[in-house]
Amino acid sequence: MRLGEQLLKDGLVTAEGLEEALEAQVVHGGRLGTNLVELGLLSEVDLAKALGKVHNSAFASGEMVPDPKAMELVSSNHADDKEYLPMRVDATRLSIAVVNPHDFSTLDAIAFKTGKRVVPVVIPEFRMNQLLRRYCKAFRPLRAVDMNAVRPRPSAGSQAELAKAAETPPDLMSEEEFQSVYASALRGGADSDGDMGEEEIITGVEVLEAAPEPPPATVRPQVPVAPPPPPQAIAVPPQMVQPHVPPPAPALGGSPPPVQVPRAPEPPPTPLTFAEAQAELARSSDREDVAHTVLRFALGKWKRNLLLSVQGSLVTGWHGMGVGVRDAVVRRIGVPLREQSTFRLVRDTRSHYIGPVRRDAAMGVFYKLLGDGFPKTAVILPLLVRGKVVHLLYVDNGPDQLTPPDVGELLILSQSVGRSYEAMMRRRKSA
Structure with a gap:
């Protein structure tokens, strides 16, 4: 079952x-x-x-x-x-x-x-x-x-309160x-007392x-392996945290691990035209396909491109492409949707934004994770599925740079994203 x-x-x-x-x-x-x-x-x-x-x-x-x-x-x-x-x-x-x-x-x-x-x-x-x-x-x-x-969680008599909170x-x-x-x-997670x-x-x-x-x-x-030292919880500023890259694990069998031949670095992603992106979205089989298609299209227009996930009162990083953008670092992004934040404005209005990003502490951490400072202007586009904002596409041209507001094709493409997700939902439910 x-x-x-x-x-x-x-x-x-x-x-x-x-x-x-x-x-x-x-x-x-x-x-x-x-x-x-x-x-x-x-x-x-x-x-x-x-x-x-x-x-x-x-x-x-x-x-x-x-x-x-x-x-x-x-x-x-x-x-x-x-x-x-x-x-x-x-x-x-x-x-x-x-x-x-x-x-x-x-x-x-x-x-x-x-x-x-x-x-x-x-x-x-x-x-x-x-x-x-x-x-x-x-x-x-x-x-x-x-x-x-x-x-x-819903409880008896709380539906009205939940609906109001959702609004x-x-x-x-x-x-x-x-x-x-x-x-x-x-x-x-938070440190525990051991209970x-x-x-x-x-x-x-x-x-x-x-x-x-x-x-x-x-x-x-099994080849004997020296046990690792006990881990220590160390408080590290969010912008200094680096992704864990594990070394080759010791073989569980008796023979020594094979010699690791360094693989050639993967070629950088190539930009997609509008027609190519439309065709790719129509063929998407999962959310990863959607992300790579949208970002490859944006790559042809802007230098830094990020797809963020919207869950309740929080925006988290998902994928990124462009100059100086590291995918592993993007996935460590977490920004609260506060009353006056630019991300909150886009989520609430469900409309794209072109202009300067509000400077607050949360966005300061956001740009530190990207490795650079605030741009002069940025473009933020909501991606909707059945009327609900599920992702934000963030693009800019780097610190202290203006971002061209060329969003016409992107707005059309965002509708294709919604249709692609809906097709995937139908397939998931039928399965």
């Missing part, structure tokens, strides 16, 4: 809510459960329980602190690559948090390496990303759930609070014992 079917069966979501989450998944990516939580339609605890039922596995939710002794048994780079995190260890058993408890090849390799019985514990995708950021220094794009920008959403938080939450999200949450692994002993055993597999002898 799929997750959506299980949630409907348990009465945790409605068919309308599930449809809304499927649409959000097409636009914002991630797993279905992550989108349900971000939309305020499902709690993390209920999501974890449903995942446990779907996978017939132990489950966990909430803040988690792995045992350093368990972390020492594996390579943090391997944990990042395979999306798992060791949580508890005793004389015979190693409990690991996973997103996919049926990745038996990885589970077998960990069991052989550690000499322990490996017990997978399924956790929500967004919680795994937070843990990997914090304890493995991994790179994961920011989402609304990481910034505490989740839509309030005029309040400020996310103060500037100081936002900077604190932003830096914390980049590290993987386990109510739905944590430590309370799932009965479920853990019932978890299915992975089938045995033959694995070659």
Whole structure:
């Protein structure tokens, strides 16, 4: 049974809510459960329980602190690559948090390496990303759930209040609070005192014992690997944070890792004409296709081009192209939609903006992440799906430069983006 079917069966979501989450998944990516939580339609605890039922596995939710002794048994780079995190260890058993408890090849390799019985514990995708950021220094794009920008969950008699809040959403938080939450999200969450949450692994002993055993597999002898030093949480200014680039992970087999031959750098993307971009959007199969098509078209007109995602009261980076624009850095962007911000103006009016960007602390961080200062003018275009702003296309010509307001073809192209997303939503629902 799929997750959506299980949630409907348990009465945790409605068919309308599930449809809304499927649409959000097409636009914002991630797993279905992550989108349900971000939309305020499902709690993390209920999501974890449903995942446990779907996978017939132990489950966990909430803040988690792995045992350093368990972390020492594996390579943090391997944990990042395979999306798992060791949580508890005793004389015979190693409990690991996973997103996919049926990745038996990885589970077998960990069991052989550690000499322990490996017990997978399924956790929500967004919680795994937070843990990997914090304890493995991994790179994961920011989402609304990481910034505490989740839509309030509906309750009895609250529909009118929710509708009013959707029309005029309040400020996310103060500037100081936002900077604190932003830096914390980049590290993987706020520091914890070490206590386990109510739905944590430590309370799932009965479920853990019932978890299915992975089938045995033959694995070659393991080359001993020195354990990594325990991670330290260090407060780093957001603009100084760099993406994690893991070195080659040690082979899990007995032979030494193969010599890595440096690959030739990928050629820079080439601009698309308006006709080419229209044709590409018509053929788009996922959100990544849409992003690359829009940015390649913009690349022919402006020097710096960014696609941003809009989720509630937050704008996060998605992709970027152009002079000095690094895609990994763009994905670390987080800007609150405040009352007087330029991004907020574009979101609320659902109309494009041409002119100077309002200078405030949040936009100062935005330009520091790009590596340069404010432009004289910029162009910001909303991309709508079914009347809702889901992305912002930001373009400029660099610091202290004017940005040509050549947006005629771009406005037409934005309509094709909406149609492309709607076609993808229909395919997702039919599947």
